[in-house]
Amino acid sequence: MPPIPGSGLAKGLAVTLRTMTKRTVTAQYPDVQPELPPRTRGVIGLFEENCTVCMLCARECPDWCIYIDSHKETVPPAAPGGRERSRNVLDRFAIDFALCMYCGICIEVCPFDALFWSPEFEYAETDIHELTHERDKLREWMWTVPEPPALDPGAEEPKEIAAARKTADKLRAQEEREAQEAREAQETRETQEAREAAESPEDRSDRAAEQEGQE
């Protein structure tokens, strides 16, 4: 059947009308900042205090875009007679975001929780070399990492928190014990001083003589 003249125009107008009444989804970036989901993969932050230079992230990165340099340092023994230890010291940690494909493998494999996703994404550059973020820049991203979401009610407590609580409890108990001992020593001293103050001069000279006799 031949098309009715003007039906295409009517269909087009219908689409226009339908679209005009819908809520717009276009974000007016950069005037309006997008509302990103909390687990957005924007950039990677490095918490270098946790990094032991195990190289696992660099080895597992499919793009080979993590660059790590380090040297070994000898640490004196913790106790007299102990053995010296050697540890790795980080000299360079960089990620080339021009190569990174945001797979997150480095973050997943890091056994020491030194790498984190940050939702920050505004780091476009006109020079591609600037997309290699060195250690200091990666550390700055760390402060933009959002807090982890709250645990589900009834979820098992993470072992790191349980271990930290155990250590804190132990320290608190030790401090309380020391404070109690100090209180008891103070009370004994005060009782002794009060007893001595209450003694008559004769009693005092008798006690002194007794002590001399014992010596």
Ligand code: SF4
């Ligand atoms: S996110 Fe993936 S590609 Fe990017 S640095 Fe980590 S492992 Fe490499």
Ligand code: SF4
């Ligand atoms: S895997 Fe973690 S601890 Fe090991 S080198 Fe990478 S960031 Fe450091």
